[in-house]
Amino acid sequence: MRTKLAVLSSAFPAISLILSLAFSNVAAAQPTQTPTVYDVVSPPTCLNNKGETVHFIESSRGRPEISAGMAIRDRNGKPVVYRSNYAASPPEFQSFVDRHECAHHQTGDVDRSHPPRNSSEHLMNESISDCIAILRMRDEEAYDRAAFDRVATAIRDVMEKIGFPEISISSRISNIKNCYMNYGSPQDFVNGVLRNRGLL
DSSP, rough: HHHHHHHHHHHHOOOOHHHHHHHHTTTOOSSSSOOOOOOOOOOOOOTTTOOOOEEEEEEOOOOOOOOOEEEEEOOHHHHHEESSSSGGGGOOOHHHHHHHHHHHHHGGGGGOOOOTTSSSHHHHHHHHHHHHHHHHHHHOOOOOOHHHHHHHHHHHHHHHHHHHOOOHHHHHHHHHHHHHOOOHHHHHHHHHHHTTTTOO
16 A cells, blocks of 8 residues: 555645635636536445545535535534535536545545645645545446546646646646556555554
């Protein structure tokens, strides 16, 4: 597992969290055309590392042209994922975000101290969640290479819209592709992360 984590870390030299930025007050460019509105996909099954059911909640926070997710515990301590403006992105991206946020619950991120943004630990957490998300899509949704390419295209489109540099975009997609092609089951990957963190 440590070898896998090292590979993930080296694949992310300069990426920051899309989903946090989408919730921030980054200035948005004025749209030049009527945005496409997509049907919102049903959320996946999600249990956190303690066996609790994670609930998905619709939200309109953040920039209306950016779909985003946020994994937290609500005010009552229940594990949740807030799904913001999902109709702004194609279904492949919505599904990826759901599983990425679920992965933060699966690996115990939500109950750990949040590392500083852009720190190596923060970037590692994000790349791990990306990996779990694409492995779930591959194995649970039978995503073939054509479907993977649609996910990668959607990620690129959203990251460009937010304003990420090309190095960050290509690094993230490269990491996800490596996970998709080379790693085993998503549950085995999650278990490896939990063992590495002393949570299993």
